C-alpha cells in the first residue's frame with residue numbers, strides 16, 4: 001500500500017486506515033466488509049436513477065470479495081437495483097434496510113412480514129405524487145417510499161409534515177436521510193439488525209457509510225466488539241455536507257469522498273492479492 005495518505009483517524013482513537021488494513025489483511029478470511037451504497041460507493045446526484053459506483057471501488061469490491069470472508073452491500077435501495085449497479089461481483093446484497101436480501105447468485109428473499117404492506121406503499125406513492133409539490137421526487141421502492149427534496153430544500157418542512165402525518169395515519173415508520181424522508185413498513189429490520197446478525201461468527205468487520213441510517217450499523221459493530229474484545233471492528237465514514245459531521249463523529253476513520261474511498265479500496269485489494 002502507499003504511505004498513510006488515506007482517511008482521517010479520530011483524535012481520540014489512534015487508528016489510521018493503513019494500519020487498520022494491515023491488521024485486517026492478516027486475518028482476511030475472518031473478515032466481512034460492509035458497504036452502504038449511496039454517498040459511500042456512489043457519489044450523490046439529483047437523480048437517484050442516475051448514480052453509479054465509483055469505478056475503482058467497483059473493481060476493488062470484486063477483488064476483495066475473493067480474499068475476505070464476505071463482502072456485503074447494506075442499503076435502502078432494492079436488491080434488484082444493487083445487483084444492477086454491482087454487476088457480477090460475488091457479494092451479499094441487503095436491500096430496503098434488510099427487508100430484502102440475496103447472497104451471491106441466489107434468489108432475492110423478502111421478509112415475509114413486510115409483504116402485506118406492498119399495496120399500501122404503492123397507494124402511498126400515488127398519493128405523494130398527487131398531493132406534494134411537483135418539485136418533490138417520489139421514489140417508489142415496492143416496500144418503501146422515499147420523498148426527495150434535494151432540488152427543493154425549502155420544501156423540507158412540508159415533506160416532513162406530510163410524511164409524518166401519513167406515517168401516523170398508516171402505522172408506518174420513518175427514516176430521515178440526506179435530503180430525503182423515507183416511509184417504510186413497521187417491520188423490525190434496519191442496518192443495525194442486519195450487521196448484528198451478519199457479524200455473529202466473524203472475527204473482523206469494517207462498515208463504510210455516510211448517512212444517519214448507518215449509525216445503527218456502527219453501533220452493532222461496537223456492540224460486537226464490546227462483547228468480544230478479540231473481534232476487530234472498524235467504522236468508516238464518507239464525508240458530506242449534510243450528515244457528514246454526525247457520521248464522522250461516530251466513526252474511527254473518515255474518507256473525503258466516494259472517490260477517495262475507491263482509491264483506498266483499490267490499494268487495499270492490491271495488498272492482499
Ligand SMILES: O=P(O)(O)OC[C@H]1O[C@H](O[C@H]2O[C@H](CO)[C@@H](O)[C@H](O)[C@H]2O)[C@H](O)[C@@H](O)[C@@H]1O
Pocket residue numbers: 036037038039043044045046047048049051074075076077139146148150177178179180182211213
Ligand atoms: O442506504 P443507502 O444506499 O445510502 O440509500 C439511502 C438513500 O439513497 C438514495 O438517496 C440519496 O442518493 C440520491 C442519489 O445520489 C440523492 O438524490 C438523494 O438526495 C439521497 O438521499 C436513494 O434514492 C434513497 O432511496 C435511499 O433511501
